[in-house]
Amino acid sequence: MPLQLLSQRLEKIHHDGLYRSLRSVERTTSQVCVEGRQALLFCSNNYLGLAEHPALAQAAADAAVQYGTSSAASRLVSGNQPLHQELEDKLAAWKGTEAALLFNSGYAANTGIIAALAGRGDIIFSDRLNHASIIDGALLSGARLIRYPHNDIQALARLLEQHQADGLRLIVTDGVFSMDGDIAPLKAIADLAEQHQTLLMVDDAHAGGVLGQQGRGTVDFCGVAGRVDIQMGTFGKALGSFGAYAACSRLVRDYLINRSRSLIFSTSLPPAVLAASSAAVDLVRCKEGQQLRQQLADNGTLLRSLLQQAGCKVPDGCTPIVPVMVGDAETTTRFSARLLEEGVFVQGIRPPTVPKGTSRLRCTVMASHSPEQIRQAAAAIVRVGRELGVL
Numbered sequence: 001m002p003l004q005l006l007s008q009r010l011e012k013i014h015h016d017g018l019y020r021s022l023r024s025v026e027r028t029t030s031q032v033c034v035e036g037r038q039a040l041l042f043c044s045n046n047y048l049g050l051a052e053h054p055a056l057a058q059a060a061a062d063a064a065v066q067y068g069t070s071s072a073a074s075r076l077v078s079g080n081q082p083l084h085q086e087l088e089d090k091l092a093a094w095k096g097t098e099a100a101l102l103f104n105s106g107y108a109a110n111t112g113i114i115a116a117l118a119g120r121g122d123i124i125f126s127d128r129l130n131h132a133s134i135i136d137g138a139l140l141s142g143a144r145l146i147r148y149p150h151n152d153i154q155a156l157a158r159l160l161e162q163h164q165a166d167g168l169r170l171i172v173t174d175g176v177f178s179m180d181g182d183i184a185p186l187k188a189i190a191d192l193a194e195q196h197q198t199l200l201m202v203d204d205a206h207a208g209g210v211l212g213q214q215g216r217g218t219v220d221f222c223g224v225a226g227r228v229d230i231q232m233g234t235f236g237k238a239l240g241s242f243g244a245y246a247a248c249s250r251l252v253r254d255y256l257i258n259r260s261r262s263l264i265f266s267t268s269l270p271p272a273v274l275a276a277s278s279a280a281v282d283l284v285r286c287k288e289g290q291q292l293r294q295q296l297a298d299n300g301t302l303l304r305s306l307l308q309q310a311g312c313k314v315p316d317g318c319t320p321i322v323p324v325m326v327g328d329a330e331t332t333t334r335f336s337a338r339l340l341e342e343g344v345f346v347q348g349i350r351p352p353t354v355p356k357g358t359s360r361l362r363c364t365v366m367a368s369h370s371p372e373q374i375r376q377a378a379a380a381i382v383r384v385g386r387e388l389g390v391l
């Protein structure tokens with residue numbers, strides 16, 4: 001009976017055009033094999049190509065040989081190894097913060113940080129388009145959740161005036177919005193946070209390594225260094241590894257070590273992952289990182305302009321995320337499937353990941369794409385878009 005219920009629910013997901021399934025993709029290079037078919041990869045977050053960089057692979061291999069394959073405990077038991085602390089010191093130096101604290105993934109970081117910082121009697125102000133892990137963290141916290149309209153500073157100011165709390169208040173926003181590629185107005189948000197004595201947290205999953213001096217992210221890019229209480233960042237995107245961190249004060253780090261359940265009750269990151277992440281931070285800070293960022297920016301500009309010139313609904317922007325707005329979920333699925341037949345792999349993004357009626361192809365560029373590959377992908381998107389009546 002319960003299984004029958006699940007089957008009916010799955011049927012409804014199918015019926016609504018929202019069915020999801022896993023596809024096997026061999027690697028993260030610009031040309032990949034997707035279920036036996038060669039295709040150009042235009043939906044990976046391997047923005048700088050570091051997931052295939054020999055320096056990261058070598059560091060991971062060396063660490064596995066030297067230290068083994070697992071930390072085999074949470075950090076508060078026996079899983080706090082020298083590599084954890086070394087990477088945290090390196091992160092704090094890169095981000096220009098007093099301290100940093102590692103988490104096992106961006107999802108674990110957001111749920112663990114937000115639910116630790118806020119609880120009953122507190123209020124969380126969250127941008128309406130924030131990542132699902134932020135929403136889950138807020139729901140888990142038991143604090144009151146107030147979602148403000150996307151990047152709407154006037155609305156946020158009004159809500160902060162209206163809703164006072166007995167406890168603390170926290171504003172949380174993506175730095176770069178994962179499905180739209182736009183950037184939060186962090187200067188205005190930091191002004192409001194200071195004016196209203198509110199904690200401020202920025203999720204920089206898509207900006208670390210990509211934006212700002214030495215790839216420090218949106219806090220540097222928007223000129224608000226020292227004004228953001230918690231910068232969450234991830235290693236699984238531009239940094240080509242896995243895991244996440246909070247860059248913050250010593251006080252916040254100490255508090256999170258004592259209260260964050262995703263840190264306390266989970267085995268810590270293994271040596272190979274820590275070593276790859278450490279090599280990635282070195283890379284994004286050096287000249288090679290700067291060159292890769294320039295290449296990435298040029299590639300983003302090329303794809304965006306080719307699609308816009310052909311009449312695609314593509315918002316302006318300066319990040320590697322280039323959404324092609326479609327609207328309807330089913331058409332988006334067909335668009336993505338047809339593109340794969342044409343040798344271009346781009347995922348369609350549908351509700352609940354994005355609001356209803358705003359389904360889209362979430363195209364992403366990487367530094368490793370050649371201009372020719374970008375032209376090929378843009379031409380295929382335009383051709384299939386016309387065929388489906390979307391353009």
Ligand SMILES: Cc1ncc(COP(=O)(O)O)c(C=O)c1O
Pocket residue numbers: 105106107108110131133174178203205206234235236243244
């Ligand atoms: C904005 C944002 N925050 C957090 C996450 C979660 O990070 P992770 O994949 O490391 O769990 C993602 C994507 O995965 C994201 O796009």
